[in-house]
Amino acid sequence: MDHPSDFESFKNEIKAALQNNDQALAAAKIQQYLDQENKIPxxxxxxxxxxxxxxxxxxxxxxxxxxxxxxxxxxxxxxxxxxxxxxxxxxxxxxxxxxxxxxxxxxxxxxxxxxxxxxxxxxxxxxxxxxxxxxxxxxxxxxxxxxxxxxxxxxxxxxxxxxxxxxxxxxxxxxxxxxxxxxxxxxxxxxxxxxxxxxxxxxxxxxxxxxxxxxxxxxxxxxxxxxxxxxxxxMPNVSLEIINKKKKAFQAQIKYIALGSAAVAAVPLPGLSVVVDVALLVDAVTQYVVGFGLDSWSVQRLADTTHVPLKDLTDIIVSPLALTKNNP
Known part of the structure; x- marks a missing residue:
């Protein structure tokens, strides 16, 4: 799926599922939408x-x-x-x-x-x-x-x-x-x-x-x-403009993540919403870590190119999901 009309169709399907109170279908469509959006060639x-x-x-x-x-x-x-x-x-x-x-x-x-x-x-x-x-x-x-x-x-x-x-x-x-x-x-x-x-x-x-x-x-x-x-x-994070654009793009996805979480929470299966919420959160934050160059490989490369000690860079990173290994 790499055509804009496909995404409009996805959004219409999500809307229809929510209107019909079919939270399970809505949650599945939202997850499918997020997965496909990140796979556009x-x-x-x-x-x-x-x-x-x-x-x-x-x-x-x-x-x-x-x-x-x-x-x-x-x-x-x-x-x-x-x-x-x-x-x-x-x-x-x-x-x-x-x-x-x-x-x-x-x-x-x-x-x-x-x-x-x-x-x-x-x-x-x-x-x-x-x-x-x-x-x-x-x-x-x-x-x-x-x-x-x-x-x-x-x-x-x-x-x-x-x-x-x-x-x-x-x-x-x-x-x-x-x-x-x-x-x-x-x-x-x-x-x-x-x-x-x-x-x-x-x-x-x-x-x-x-x-x-x-x-x-x-x-x-x-x-x-x-x-x-x-x-x-x-894009490599070589300018503040690129970083701010990435921030806005990730923020635009948050509404779908929140919508997916809410839809799953309404499904009457004990523990399901907790499992899905954690999976959504980890997946989203991992994308942010990689997108902003906060994984261990990217931070090491930044230290090498800027001649700033690695410890000085890692000391200011607070996310527990940052600095994970992400070898190219």
């Missing part, structure tokens, strides 16, 4: 030229580092020779597909999309670490012809910033440098016939900087409403 295609940083982007998006177990292999040469799925470690309904660079295949753009199975992807992210080349533009046009969404991501921005700082020294200005990189990419795409291109500047090693948040907002806005939470929950 989202398939993201990552493509670009050889060495552009595709695999590193796949890993960063999934909250992993290059070299972690289960991470996409990276390197200076083309490491992706076949279409390779990488499910999100915490939200397996979200899959990033590392595609071979179009420049590393013998397929023209239209046959390339057929080769990688374009129909299963919700959208494409085209990555380049320099300027976007002819193959990128041909691929974008073909994706558009297939009526799919695509987005240009300019990677390795941290390298460019470091180089600019060294060469310009006292004259270095971060905002001016970023604007120049973005404008150069846009102008290059326009010269190749791409109308009004959007280019997002991203560092795979510092997602909280530059344009990753704008990319997230754009993807969320362009997705069908019933798939937005799948994207949001899988």
């Amino acid at each position: 989202l398939n993201i295609a990552i493509t670009g030229e050889t060495g552009s940083g595709k695999s590193s982007f796949v890993n960063a998006f999934r909250g992993m580092e290059n070299g972690d177990e289960g991470a996409a292999p990276t390197g200076c040469v083309e490491t992706t020779l076949e279409v390779t799925p990488y499910p999100h470690p915490n939200f397996p309904n979200v899959t990033l597909w590392d595609l071979p660079g179009i420049g590393s295949t013998s397929f023209p753009a239209d046959e390339y999309l057929e080769h990688v199975g374009f129909e299963k992807f919700d959208f494409f992210i085209i990555i380049s670490d320099t300027r976007f080349r002819e193959n990128d533009v041909k691929l974008a046009r073909e994706i558009q012809r297939m009526k799919k969404k695509f987005y240009f991501v300019r990677s390795k921005i941290d390298h460019n910033i470091r180089d600019a700082e060294r060469s310009q020294r006292k004259n270095f200005n971060l905002e001016r440098t970023l604007a120049q990189i973005r404008e150069n990419c846009i102008q290059g795409l326009q010269k190749q016939g791409v109308e009004s291109p959007q280019v997002f500047l991203v560092s795979n090693f510092e997602l909280h900087l530059y344009d990753f948040h704008q990319l997230e907002e754009t993807l969320e806005r362009d997705l069908p409403a019933h798939k937005r939470n799948a994207l949001l929950f899988a």
Whole structure:
């Protein structure tokens, strides 16, 4: 079930069951609704030229580092020779597909999309670490012809910033440098016939900087409403805006959890409501722990990347269900 009309049907069935005082059916439908909402598939295609940083982007998006177990292999040469799925470690309904660079295949753009199975992807992210080349533009046009969404991501921005700082020294200005990189990419795409291109500047090693948040907002806005939470929950917690959006999304589910609890409480079976309430509570809180990155693996990764001692982070976490093991 991954279509918005299916969810409307679920809601109507829940409403009808409650109106008919069939609490057992209502509770079952509510649980089914919550389970299905958390299983909506989202398939993201990552493509670009050889060495552009595709695999590193796949890993960063999934909250992993290059070299972690289960991470996409990276390197200076083309490491992706076949279409390779990488499910999100915490939200397996979200899959990033590392595609071979179009420049590393013998397929023209239209046959390339057929080769990688374009129909299963919700959208494409085209990555380049320099300027976007002819193959990128041909691929974008073909994706558009297939009526799919695509987005240009300019990677390795941290390298460019470091180089600019060294060469310009006292004259270095971060905002001016970023604007120049973005404008150069846009102008290059326009010269190749791409109308009004959007280019997002991203560092795979510092997602909280530059344009990753704008990319997230754009993807969320362009997705069908019933798939937005799948994207949001899988997003790394790299900004306060993303965390607050997750908070609102989880809050929207609470009414269904409460409704399910109330429906079960009305079923005349001794002890049933207690069992269901505990199960609902544990399931919901576990989702919150994972969604906000409070499981043990995520907290350890946060300590490593921020250089804050692990104990300092764990001391401020009060939920007894946090810090559970959640290995990717």
